[in-house]
Amino acid sequence: MSAALEVRLQHALPGFDLDAALSLGREIGVLFGPSGAGKSLMLRLIAGLMRPREGEVRLNGRILSGTAWVPPQERRIGYVFQHHALFPHMSVLENVVYGARGLPREKALAEARRLIQEFRLEGLEARRPKSISGGQKQRVAFARALIAKPELLLLDEPFSALDGPTRVHMRDCLARLMRSLGIPVLLVTHDLAEARSLAERMFVLIGGRVLQHGRPEEIVQEPASEAVRELTRAG
Amino acid sequence: MSWGPLLLSLKVSLLATALVAAAGLLAAFALANARFRGKSLVESALLLPMVLPPTVTGYYLVLLLGRHGLLGGSLYRWTGWNVLFTWQAAVVASAVVSFPIMVRSAQTAIESVDPEMVDSSTMLGYTRAETALYVVLPLAWQGILAGIMLAFTRAIGEFGATLMLAGNIPGRTDTMPLAIYASAASGDWSQAHLLVAMLTALSVVLLTAARHYSRSVL
Numbered sequence: 001m002s003a004a005l006e007v008r009l010q011h012a013l014p015g016f017d018l019d020a021a022l023s024l025g026r027e028i029g030v031l032f033g034p035s036g037a038g039k040s041l042m043l044r045l046i047a048g049l050m051r052p053r054e055g056e057v058r059l060n061g062r063i064l065s066g067t068a069w070v071p072p073q074e075r076r077i078g079y080v081f082q083h084h085a086l087f088p089h090m091s092v093l094e095n096v097v098y099g100a101r102g103l104p105r106e107k108a109l110a111e112a113r114r115l116i117q118e119f120r121l122e123g124l125e126a127r128r129p130k131s132i133s134g135g136q137k138q139r140v141a142f143a144r145a146l147i148a149k150p151e152l153l154l155l156d157e158p159f160s161a162l163d164g165p166t167r168v169h170m171r172d173c174l175a176r177l178m179r180s181l182g183i184p185v186l187l188v189t190h191d192l193a194e195a196r197s198l199a200e201r202m203f204v205l206i207g208g209r210v211l212q213h214g215r216p217e218e219i220v221q222e223p224a225s226e227a228v229r230e231l232t233r234a235g
Numbered sequence: 236m237s238w239g240p241l242l243l244s245l246k247v248s249l250l251a252t253a254l255v256a257a258a259g260l261l262a263a264f265a266l267a268n269a270r271f272r273g274k275s276l277v278e279s280a281l282l283l284p285m286v287l288p289p290t291v292t293g294y295y296l297v298l299l300l301g302r303h304g305l306l307g308g309s310l311y312r313w314t315g316w317n318v319l320f321t322w323q324a325a326v327v328a329s330a331v332v333s334f335p336i337m338v339r340s341a342q343t344a345i346e347s348v349d350p351e352m353v354d355s356s357t358m359l360g361y362t363r364a365e366t367a368l369y370v371v372l373p374l375a376w377q378g379i380l381a382g383i384m385l386a387f388t389r390a391i392g393e394f395g396a397t398l399m400l401a402g403n404i405p406g407r408t409d410t411m412p413l414a415i416y417a418s419a420a421s422g423d424w425s426q427a428h429l430l431v432a433m434l435t436a437l438s439v440v441l442l443t444a445a446r447h448y449s450r451s452v453l
Binding site for chain 2: 047049072073074075077078079081082083085087088089098099101102144145148
């Protein structure tokens with residue numbers, strides 16, 4: 001089976017050079033690396049929020065970047081941002097419904113209510129984002145990203161804005177959900193414990209290069225280089 | 236005492252502000268989104284009427300809109316009408332002078348919207364225009380409103396460019412600032428006092444309102 005997501009990207013920013021490739025099936029991939037490694041840049045390039053200098057992004061056989069260019073609006077990619085990026089002028093329900101662009105209003109409302117229930121957000125429909133907790137905000141962001149049934153889910157440090165206990169709890173809840181989606185999920189983190197507990201496939205990104213990829217346990221037990229060993233040393 | 240100058244000022248300033256609000260909002264969106272070489276030069280050019288003496292701005296407008304001007308010449312040939320020394324000229328003068336204030340406030344407000352909000356809306360499938368309408372405007376409206384109020388305040392106080400372009404014709408182009416000058420020059424102090432008091436009160440009210448909505452510009 002060929003991979004659902006195939007990415008090969010080259011991009012240059014002042015003082016930084018990205019040259020990385022990865023391929024991912026319908027599984028959870030974790031892009032793991034220190035800050036400044038180019039993780040978020042890679043997500044933005046895959047999403048089409050930035051144009052790569054060179055390379056190709058292919059999702060379920062469709063070329064998104066490369067010989068063709070699909071604008072980000074038409075990529076069918078769900079994106080959960082680091083700080084959730086909920087719209088403060090909309091209620092929880094409106095935020096989720098906003099994700100269902102193109103769906104008839106009635107259908108969008110029904111689907112949003114279903115997701116709100118699935119994410120255990122009942123009772124919060126009319127609340128504004130500033131009056132709900134961090135964990136709830138994150139669930140709203142997930143519901144909003146999933147309502148349009150994306151073919152790929154990108155998560156930029158989705159748990160970093162949460163505090164310790166909430167973080168572990170949310171991670172476990174969402175891991176189950178993400179596995180049940182049946183689409184490729186690519187998550188960015190610099191937290192080793194998070195990477196190990198979520199990843200079915202892990203990509204170690206350092207200095208704009210994928211230095212190693214594989215199952216997280218393999219990487220931790222048999223790091224291919226000193227840099228990877230250093231980064232994956234437990235504790 | 237005549238109510239003419241007050242009514243004329245309100246008519247001229249409201250019209251000028253409506254024009255400035257629409258054009259300024261478009262310009263602000265364009266500038267906030269655009270990345271091009273020479274952007275800062277374009278921004279400076281747009282802001283020029285803010286620092287130029289109004290008489291200089293007015294002088295340029297006369298050159299541009301006069302019967303032999305770049306724009307005014309063609310208009311005169313086609314319609315036989317010229318804007319100089321009409322109340323419409325006062326609208327043009329006020330609009331040009333208050334335009335930079337509107338652009339500046341609106342651009343600051345638009346640029347202060349978290350880029351993640353815009354990216355998020357983009358990834359949910361919305362075009363730039365839709366994102367501007369549904370996300371950016373609702374989040375930036377306070378700064379935009381402050382800009383509109385300041386533009387109105389500037390428009391109603393316009394003197395120099397108006398004098399150059401519209402003259403000071405009693406009953407036709409004598410907006411409040413011009414009427415104050417004429418009253419004082421001719422020694423009609425009671426009229427001058429009254430107009431000055433009205434203009435001051437109006438400006439204080441508008442400035443207070445604008446400051447209420449904008450913490451960043453003022």
